[in-house]
Amino acid sequence: MDPLERVLSIQSHVVFGYVGGKAAVFPLQCLGYDVDVVNTVHFSNHSGYGRFGGTKTTADELNAIFESLEHNELLMPTRLLTGYIPGAEALSAVEKLACKLKHSKPSLIYLLDPVMGDTGRLYVAPDVIPVYQKMLPLATIITPNWFEVELLTKTELKDMKSLHRALEILHKEYHVPHVVISSIPLKPWLASALPSTILPTKCSSSSHLLCISSSLSTSSYPNTTAPLLSTVHAQCVPLIPGYFSGVGDLFSALLLAHFHPDQTPETINTTPLSVAASLALTKTHALLLMTHGQSQALPAEERLPTDDELDQDNPLRKTRRMRGRELALVKGQNLIRGSAIAHPREMMLWDGFWDSPQTL
Amino acid sequence: MDPLERVLSIQSHVVFGYVGGKAAVFPLQCLGYDVDVVNTVHFSNHSGYGRFGGTKTTADELNAIFESLEHNELLMPTRLLTGYIPGAEALSAVEKLACKLKHSKPSLIYLLDPVMGDTGRLYVAPDVIPVYQKMLPLATIITPNWFEVELLTKTELKDMKSLHRALEILHKEYHVPHVVISSIPLKPWLASALPSTILPTKCSSSSHLLCISSSLSTSSYPNTTAPLLSTVHAQCVPLIPGYFSGVGDLFSALLLAHFHPDQTPETINTTPLSVAASLALTKTHALLLMTHGQSQALPAEERLPTDDELDQDNPLRKTRRMRGRELALVKGQNLIRGSAIAHPREMMLWDGFWDSPQTL
Numbered sequence: 128m129d130p131l132e133r134v135l136s137i138q139s140h141v142v143f144g145y146v147g148g149k150a151a152v153f154p155l156q157c158l159g160y161d162v163d164v165v166n167t168v169h170f171s172n173h174s175g176y177g178r179f180g181g182t183k184t185t186a187d188e189l190n191a192i193f194e195s196l197e198h199n200e201l202l203m204p205t206r207l208l209t210g211y212i213p214g215a216e217a218l219s220a221v222e223k224l225a226c227k228l229k230h231s232k233p234s235l236i237y238l239l240d241p242v243m244g245d246t247g248r249l250y251v252a253p254d255v256i257p258v259y260q261k262m263l264p265l266a267t268i269i270t271p272n273w274f275e276v277e278l279l280t281k282t283e284l285k286d287m288k289s290l291h292r293a294l295e296i297l298h299k300e301y302h303v304p305h306v307v308i309s310s311i312p313l314k315p316w317l318a319s320a321l322p323s324t325i326l327p328t329k330c331s332s333s334s335h336l337l338c339i340s341s342s343l344s345t346s347s348y349p350n351t352t353a354p355l356l357s358t359v360h361a362q363c364v365p366l367i368p369g370y371f372s373g374v375g376d377l378f379s380a381l382l383l384a385h386f387h388p389d390q391t392p393e394t395i396n397t398t399p400l401s402v403a404a405s406l407a408l409t410k411t412h413a414l415l416l417m418t419h420g421q422s423q424a425l426p427a428e429e430r431l432p433t434d435d436e437l438d439q440d441n442p443l444r445k446t447r448r449m450r451g452r453e454l455a456l457v458k459g460q461n462l463i464r465g466s467a468i469a470h471p472r473e474m475m476l477w478d479g480f481w482d483s484p485q486t487l
Numbered sequence: 488m489d490p491l492e493r494v495l496s497i498q499s500h501v502v503f504g505y506v507g508g509k510a511a512v513f514p515l516q517c518l519g520y521d522v523d524v525v526n527t528v529h530f531s532n533h534s535g536y537g538r539f540g541g542t543k544t545t546a547d548e549l550n551a552i553f554e555s556l557e558h559n560e561l562l563m564p565t566r567l568l569t570g571y572i573p574g575a576e577a578l579s580a581v582e583k584l585a586c587k588l589k590h591s592k593p594s595l596i597y598l599l600d601p602v603m604g605d606t607g608r609l610y611v612a613p614d615v616i617p618v619y620q621k622m623l624p625l626a627t628i629i630t631p632n633w634f635e636v637e638l639l640t641k642t643e644l645k646d647m648k649s650l651h652r653a654l655e656i657l658h659k660e661y662h663v664p665h666v667v668i669s670s671i672p673l674k675p676w677l678a679s680a681l682p683s684t685i686l687p688t689k690c691s692s693s694s695h696l697l698c699i700s701s702s703l704s705t706s707s708y709p710n711t712t713a714p715l716l717s718t719v720h721a722q723c724v725p726l727i728p729g730y731f732s733g734v735g736d737l738f739s740a741l742l743l744a745h746f747h748p749d750q751t752p753e754t755i756n757t758t759p760l761s762v763a764a765s766l767a768l769t770k771t772h773a774l775l776l777m778t779h780g781q782s783q784a785l786p787a788e789e790r791l792p793t794d795d796e797l798d799q800d801n802p803l804r805k806t807r808r809m810r811g812r813e814l815a816l817v818k819g820q821n822l823i824r825g826s827a828i829a830h831p832r833e834m835m836l837w838d839g840f841w842d843s844p845q846t847l
Contacts, residue, residue, distance in 0.1 A: 131817060131818060140524070140526070142523050142524055142525050142552060142556060142561075143523045143556060143559075143561040144561075149524070153513065153516050156513050156816075156817050156820070157517075157820070159817060159818075160817065161817050162817075163502050163503045164500070164502055164509070165502050166500070166526065166529055169526060169529065169544065169548070169552070170552075170555075171551075171552045171553075171555035171556045171559065171561065172555065172556070172559055172561055176559050178555060178558060178559060179555050179559075180551035180552050180553075180554055180555030180556075181548065181551060181552050181555070182548055182551075184529065188529070188541065188542055191531075191540035191541060191542075192502060192529070192530075192531045192540050192541050193531075193540075194540055195530075195531035195532065195538060195539050195540030195541070196502060196503060196531045196532070196540075198538060199503075199531065199532055199536050199538055199539075199803075199806045199810075200803060200806055200807065200810070201502075201503040201504075201531065201532055201806075201810065443559075443560060446559045446560055446561075447560065450559075450560070450561065456516075457491060457516050457519060457520065457521050457522075458491060458519075460516070460517070
């Protein structure tokens with residue numbers, strides 16, 4: 128009915144600020160997608176503020192919505208995006224829907240962001256992990272963070288060998304065609320394995336994050352030395368101090384928006400995934416810089432440094448810090464549309480990624 | 488904290504399509520407003536489809552969200568927009584919030600759209616009417632339709648005298664500074680009272696709708712003949728065949744976005760309200776034309792004419808018709824930004840509006 132592409136987005140909703148759907152829907156709309164928006168929670172603000180009010184959408188409520196959409200012939204997305212879904216029961220409802228959509232329309236592009244936790248801390252119930260593992264084969268692209276890769280693959284990432292193993296599990300056991308791991312701390316073992324083309328010129332591993340994309344090899348993607356499992360790209364991004372929420376949600380939405388698997392890559396050194404990741408990384412980083420600049424311009428009491436003890440005495444300390452670091456999504460909308468980008472951050476081919484690690 | 492203006496929007500949410508918040512939030516964001524989004528319902532689609540699934544947000548849930556926002560110092564809108572709120576209890580929760588916001592920040596611009604029904608049919612519980620009447624003095628602008636004016640003022644609109652009476656009640660009894668009534672059928676008594684500058688050149692009353700705006704007279708607005716109660720503007724808009732949903736919600740959002748009471752009007756014949764209404768009317772009509780054109784280009788079975796009997800036999804007939812008439816909000820986003828408007832529809836000063844009606 129509509130010449131435009133249509134995304135079904137299933138993730139959290141917060142009244143104030145930009146995480147989950149609030150970080151994803153507006154960018155997708157700006158980039159020309161009609162978005163069907165299912166809210167898995169309806170909270171006042173994100174949980175990083177320490178206090179929040181509102182409700183989670185139950186599995187029954189989600190099912191009622193999905194059934195009505197189906198009965199009314201309104202389940203017609205060309206793309207599916209799922210993010211924060213807090214419980215196993217609700218996640219299972221989404222799994223059933225994803226299964227149905229994928230089977231009725233095999234060309235569906237499904238970006239699954241397995242939102243479970245970060246830097247060692249789980250912020251969903253542990254029983255969602257097996258449900259996510261069950262869902263992986265439905266996905267076109269997944270965007271786990273470092274910690275989520277470890278949870279999904281049961282592999283501690285501590286050297287190139289374990290990184291190889293984790294990607295093998297995701298590509299071969301779970302049949303995920305495209306994996307993007309953004310924001311990996313550039314630990315010494317990782318920095319030493321990186322080709323010089325990717326390493327930052329002023330290499331200080333603590334001041335950079337690495338983004339890795341890996342596309343399962345198919346006849347349509349170039350392989351410099353066949354038969355490799357996947358084509359891997361990477362790029363380093365300077366770390367911006369402070370904690371910002373919703374960055375992963377924004378990145379995933381931009382990645383999905385810019386992923387065009389049927390477009391022939393412009394050069395032999397790119398894949399549709401690396402092209403999309405380059406744009407998503409560039410725009411996300413530009414928006415973070417704007418957000419950071421804006422937060423630095425706030426009055427002193429609105430940008431107090433992180434201090435757990437002081438926060439405990441005065442919860443508003445934390446609240447004000449969080450509020451000052453909400454993504455400048457509306458102010459930066461021209462960055463999202465791509466009309467004001469100064470520094471492109473191109474994902475570079477990681478030649479030799481699958482060679483035996485030198486550390487072994 | 489943010490140099491931008493911030494709107495708190497409280498209205499319905501549908502997963503598929505564009506009514507309520509889905510018709511209002513994206514345009515406000517495109518026009519540079521950060522929007523805090525409270526959903527009063529979470530439905531699969533609008534009720535015009537005949538069938539829908541989902542839940543209403545209870546008054547308790549709304550209160551929990553409002554309280555958390557307040558505790559976290561996140562209740563900081565410069566503007567408030569309220570639309571569809573289905574029950575008196577939930578509406579009372581919003582009324583308390585609006586009261587609190589208005590008292591703590593008297594400069595708050597509150598656009599109240601008293602969504603109750605249309606063309607004689609009430610689609611909320613009747614006990615919301617007195618709650619809306621209680622809320623009117625809090626509003627900066629209200630955007631009732633014809634039927635809602637009658638409900639709020641208990642005045643049947645049948646001639647210029649009753650129209651005068653209704654506006655007097657809204658401006659004087661309820662102290663509403665700005666009233667916009669869009670989409671009034673151009674009945675003979677109304678057409679005959681219109682100045683020739685406003686009447687469409689090819690005047691066929693059944694093919695046009697009238698939009699009226701009325702700003703309470705203050706020292707800062709020009710009055711051609713003082714002391715009049717208000718300055719009235721109007722414009723006729725050609726009727727587009729078929730029923731479109733969410734048009735009023737879009738119009739109200741655009742009206743709020745373009746309302747700048749502190750800007751000096753460019754000419755003596757405009758008010759801040761008439762300037763905003765001109766832009767809202769122009770953009771809404773342009774978007775409706777695009778939507779209409781798009782729906783006309785659909786395959787025959789997607790644009791079946793309205794027929795209640797056939798609809799009853801096959802509910803999907805109605806569903807497909809509704810689906811084909813969802814606002815082309817994403818496709819038409821350049822119209823919203825104002826960069827692609829061909830025909831401006833300027834609200835014209837209705838000189839002599841408050842003169843005694845000729846029909847009496």
